[in-house]
Amino acid sequence: MLSSQSHLEDSEFSMLSVQELIKDPNITVPNNYYRPDQEPLKLLNGNDHFPAIPTIDLERLVSKEHTELELEKLEATCKEWGIFQLVNHGVSSSLLEKLKLEIQEFCELPVEDKMKFKIKPGEFEGYGSLVRSDGKLDWGDRLFMITNPVHRRKPYLFPELPSSLRNTLECYFQELQNLSKILLGMIAKNLKMEIKEMEELFEDGMQLVRLNYYPPCSEPEVVMGIIPHSDATGITILHQVNGVDGLQIKKDGVWIPLSIPPEAFVINLGDILEIISNGVYQSIEHRVTINSEKERISVAFFVNPRFDAEIGPARSLINPKNPPLFKKIRTEDYVKGSSSLKLNGQKYLANMKIENVKACSTIIE
Ligand code: OGA
């Protein structure tokens, strides 16, 4: 079904806010959101039972008695899945409840208020959604911003948010920062890389945050919340703020819908960790589907190395028997390169591969 050429289509708001678009009860999916060519879910063995992603228990991971077993589980999960749900993560349910209320309140602000944050030409941070290289838009409104280091925060974004939301987000970021430090430490242990190397890379690292608001759509099969991609991050911590599912992952060539309990976070491994691990772990491809009735709200927290760090296979992992599979690049350049390619769902990681690994094994530092 093609566009009804809604009256909204000429206004800039329609480009930037799906939430506004669906206020018209007669709206059909406009052409620039229309994506009928999605890879469908394949039912396995004729039933609709899909496998669940593994669950990692943070309390067990840091406990004396269970750490070994949980570390093994984490290792197998990182290798086989690149994604897991994290329970007993220690972030209090009262903070998560506050976060939910504050974000919902932000989403309900008049569109004019949210437009103060809109993406400026040539930028990728801000409110709205960018037109992808095929001319299409995702079915969702987002606020995307760098939140660490603090001096890289755009003055018109995070500092201008309503103060109660800002304070709650600040607490939340602090919690997730601590959490990511623990997880990256455990990952370093499993990779048998020097923990210090991992810590130095991610100390005061670049942190990006995306608040995602996905309005419902009466034709969910012809729109996409976010097209298939892997995150250009170390790790991503995703929280389904209002408990509505929609995330799907591609595993062994097949799309799997995820059903995440409300108290769990989703942790996925990104391209940068794939590089650091020298390909031992791989980033996971995922996409976001839309619900026909319910709105969906999520917060994605992207954990990256320091801006001035050099991303490359971990020094402590590389030796003549394990030559580097990826080139080195500064975080800053990686982020710039990946944010432009991401618009067409391409991976910057592909540019980082060393084609002839044998030839390079002689130039290890
Ligand atoms: C992302 C992402 C998933 C979601 O922001 O990169 O994949 O469920 N989000 O919102």
Ligand code: NI
């Ligand atoms: Ni993602």
